[in-house]
Amino acid sequence: MAEAPAKRITDIGPPHHKKFLPPVILNNYGKWKYHEIPRPGVLLHVGETGDKLWSVRAASPRLIAIDTLRWYADLADKYAGGHLRFTSRNNVEFLVTEEKNVDPLIAELTAAGYPVGGTGNAISNIVHTQGWVHCHSAATDASGIVKCVMDELTPYFTSMKLPGKLRIALACCLNMCGAVHCSDIAILGIHRHAPAIKHDQVKKVCEIPSVVAACPTAAIRPATVEGNASVEVIEENCMYCANCYTVCPAMPLNDPDTDGVSIWVGGKVSNARTEPRFSKLAIPFLPNNPPRWPEVTEVVKKLVELWAADARKYERMGDWIERIGWPRFFKLAGIEFQKQHIDDFKHAGLTFKRSTHIRFDKA
Amino acid sequence: MAEAPAKRITDIGPPHHKKFLPPVILNNYGKWKYHEIPRPGVLLHVGETGDKLWSVRAASPRLIAIDTLRWYADLADKYAGGHLRFTSRNNVEFLVTEEKNVDPLIAELTAAGYPVGGTGNAISNIVHTQGWVHCHSAATDASGIVKCVMDELTPYFTSMKLPGKLRIALACCLNMCGAVHCSDIAILGIHRHAPAIKHDQVKKVCEIPSVVAACPTAAIRPATVEGNASVEVIEENCMYCANCYTVCPAMPLNDPDTDGVSIWVGGKVSNARTEPRFSKLAIPFLPNNPPRWPEVTEVVKKLVELWAADARKYERMGDWIERIGWPRFFKLAGIEFQKQHIDDFKHAGLTFKRSTHIRFDKA
Amino acid sequence: MAKVPTPKLDELEKGPWPSFVTEIKKRADKHAACSDLLGILERSYNEKIGHWKHGGIVGVFGYGGGVIGRYCDLPEDFPGVAHFHTMRVNMPAAWFYTSEAIRTLCDIWEKHGSGLTNMHGSTGDIIFLGCRTEDLEPCFAELAEAGFDLGGSGSDLRTPSCCCGMARCEWACYDTMGFCYEMTQHFQDELHRPAFPYKFKIKAAGCPNDCVASIARADLSVIGNWRDNIQIDAAEVTNYAKAGLDIAADVVNNCPGQCIRWDGKTLTIKDEDCKHCMHCINVMPKALRPGKERGATLLLGSKAPIMEGALLSSVLVPFIEMEEPYDDIKELIEAIWEVWCEDGKNRERVGEFIQRVGMGNFLEAIGLEPDPNMVAHPRENPYVFYNLNEEEESDE
């Protein structure tokens, strides 16, 4: 750590947001009346006073260079009185008060390769994580898969023709940075081999009791290996969560051959209609196949279109599957139901089918 | 054990049922067409051939003397060609083939104090267990409470005016002999004190490792007490399930002051409409107050009538509560919601309210 | 009468419901066990505590199950119930009797025991309540002579039970009684000689109404089902409507499959969406019936709470044809027992065992393929096991 400078400013927190809000917002703060979506990617909010605000939403790769940020600033100055924001799904929004600016702004964004959309019954940006760009823990890349999947799904970003919202998220390991576990479709990096233990280092860089305590399935126990105080992993109890690696760098799990991604479906967050719920395992494993991950993009697209074709209005992915039932979902999706789909962790019994409410395939 | 007699017959199993079936059943076996309930307690089954069978169902205390059984046999001979059966809820049924015998049979049963009913949308017999009549484990009596509760509910046995079926069951301890855990209303005997350990006997009559393993909450550990190899119970981890007592007689839990019953609601078994489900805790504790258990009878009657007044047709207790919500159930029932109602065992988190789907009391 | 006054128990002779106290009193003059039972019970009613001692290993020769030993803790005061064992007598399937059979049982039990019974116990047995140790064997011999045998207790197969099924119900999708009888006979050894990690119960219901509560209290729940279309008698539908049944409200709106249509004239069912819940059939028994391709759904693992919490049985085989002598089911049961006996812990029910070893592993061990009908939904947690080493090896 650097030495402390003479006069340090600390603990000031972020700037107060009111400094950054445009006048139309300051004037209508808490007094918006309703909104409309005049075209995909544009939200029109109308205040009690009649004031109007057009928010223009554009796609973002999330990993952005300051060059692009400065261009955003320029666009904001040109069309939006210098006001912009980012959304909880990492899109950028320009806060426009003059209707005439909306179309030129959209034209400029689109021309530069930043599609406008993500509103209403659309697919918005993929919430994701660091992957091979920054994290030591990643079982797959993040930005790369996101790019490939969204390349396929852009038409659903720029239009609003889906039955409801569809939220996709990606996390590159089981730590699940982001709300992957409650997404309509989640893409999750996974390992499939127990940690490789560097026995000569464990004692030096890790606290053995913490390592033992870190394992959700109690697969780790202290052991002396080749004369080193270390740990051993009971391989059949290991499900590759990498929590041991999180607390102990001497236990890496990354492996080019067996790492890959799994696909989860049917989660949601909003309370609209049905309660929030977790995503469930659809496809246990797809290989890491950079740079374009064809297996992943294909299956995500297929799942989206299956849902889009069959779901009722407003029916989120999970609501749709609940209605048609998981057996039919597996059949329609052409996914083989495997051992891995059946829960075998703590609450497993509660996920078993505890009734005869079965739908049979009729001949 | 007695010495083996010279020529023993063993492993013959029960008599074949066809020996006991009346001709009308043998002739219509698997060929019944439909049924009607011409009056409470009477099922009329009609075969494809047009054959008719009236089954007359009468209440039974389940604990019956052979004197009564012989009287049943006489009644069967007199009205039912010598044919009778018992139901899965311990009622007796006379299998009558001549319509003219139905009413006199009912009259005779009723006159003798054996009400006829339990069919259709009624309360049938209470499935129950041994209690103080026979079991060492009982935290309450069984037959006694059943008698008191059914004395109150007999009008719902002899009529069919309820919204749906209502199944009550009683178990005198957490072993829950009978399907108590899936009943519309369950009455369950409970202890509320940790076992009293007879340290001088543990080693003699119990296997210490089995005792330790028997505790669902890991409250037991081996210990030397007053020089005896024995066990100790970490009292704050004990929830009085008595599983230790089941495997070790030296650890009794019975206690006149703190034993009593708890009331559970909303379970069901059938797959009709909704899936089978467990009963949930309504009242954590009511005292053992023999001989008439007024607190228990009162509350059970109240719950039945609350449900009867508010439920929709076919709506089982649990379906009704699901519809109105647990908060309103507690309010209507006048039951205080307490710490004990909130699950704190293994799957507790799954029973928490994980959404904002809340109904507020409107002013 | 009881030898002592029983003012508390006497209170339980009042009221419209038949009284178990009256029943005991019927025998109080005839058998010491019955008068002393009244006495000791009155004492329990006063003291709010039971007076029975824990267990006791008694039984009949060559059997490990079928008798529950019971001694009271006040033998001096109540010698009549010093021994008060119960015998579990295997009932006939679905509890059908002739008056003659009833009298035979009464005669035997009058001779060898208290004359008190439970008709029936919660597992389904005829319970002979109150037997002295020395009476067990003679009682058993006479029962056997009369064609009766004991049921299960301890860590064995428990007495299988079933609903009345085809004998008295139009909805039975298979012969519950025949199946129950066949299982009981086929597994006599497993029933009488405890050799399992814990008890194993089989219950057979003819349709999803599940009138023996099998899904809540049987390690193997066999529930009748059909896989083709519900049979509709259009004329009878019309009759129900005419008779005032509100088909839209009472039937259509309650259908969990959301697959019934009623336009005021015709009722149609989209059978591929039917969840086989029975409701529509229950409401209109003359008009609707289960389909013709009948069989059963096999579910596994229900039990009471101790120790991991109660379980409901869950789907193991979504649909199976039920054909005597049920060899496929017997094989499946044996495969389950084999795996469970090999790896189950002491006092671990099969439902708990499956949760511990994992359903996927369990299925592999018994040789069944995973089926999406086995789950309410696929897993939510990402803790997925693989066995790539083994897989690679087995690839070679």
Next chain:
Amino acid sequence: MAKVPTPKLDELEKGPWPSFVTEIKKRADKHAACSDLLGILERSYNEKIGHWKHGGIVGVFGYGGGVIGRYCDLPEDFPGVAHFHTMRVNMPAAWFYTSEAIRTLCDIWEKHGSGLTNMHGSTGDIIFLGCRTEDLEPCFAELAEAGFDLGGSGSDLRTPSCCCGMARCEWACYDTMGFCYEMTQHFQDELHRPAFPYKFKIKAAGCPNDCVASIARADLSVIGNWRDNIQIDAAEVTNYAKAGLDIAADVVNNCPGQCIRWDGKTLTIKDEDCKHCMHCINVMPKALRPGKERGATLLLGSKAPIMEGALLSSVLVPFIEMEEPYDDIKELIEAIWEVWCEDGKNRERVGEFIQRVGMGNFLEAIGLEPDPNMVAHPRENPYVFYNLNEEEESDE
């Protein structure tokens, strides 16, 4: 450009979605970190494995959080990313900026780091991606000068975040941004100096639509709600109907409270049955609005799967009025932290902690009464704890 060819990454510049590779390339000529990032990433794409080492304790003076240390494992080949730490800069509430603020951030980050960012990280921070150790402190100083501070990392309060709420949404039931700001400021110490058993996240959503996914990923989820009646503008309802909205199918049939009636003319809501799901309001924003008695529901405990499995937050306070400076909520948070810091295990999130100690005990410890709204349903297992000894003692 990257110093090495990047044919794989180049593939990711194709297609309609904006490319992160293009973004990195924009800086590749300007900063060695960016060209080497391309190089090392291409290597990962070839080898299917990341090239970053585990952690590394770096930071700014006096803070325990806000910086994630990162070193690559190929520093010789890619010296530009030998150090590649990230700084988590606390974003303004709901991510509102002026162009000026954006430019200020860009200038600072151009001077002290790679010039690559995430706008934003999953917790909400501005992520400065790729900083050398020696640049951390000067960068921090300049940020502070410009009015920015770092966010959380490690076992501290994480950067609170919120939806745009009253700033840009008609449904906000409280001032999410004001609340978020106030919490962030009030708990500056907890945010910068990790002293908890594990991380603690706060997320604030203005209504049950939960546009910051707070219920899935915040230890404390604050979700706006109302407790009176939905406001209905009858004229606008008519307009929707006229405009072709199928109110029966689209609104009434989707209402989980089953409490909306629409007779073709008038829409009525039985508000005591309303579950506050927002659906009807979402569909008819001009006609329906949340009630006037507004506040929030507080929920506790959501988190990602490791280690006990993922959790959703569950109701702690069904309804609370939201009044600056939110003293009651601050006190509640402090009470929660106190109990959790006292008894929580290392790396045990508060949601897991509650499950371990029991919700009932937890409520007692923080001084809240049990409420039936806290549970989906009461317990199913009979494993109920009592403390009769203590109760008797406290009775005295």
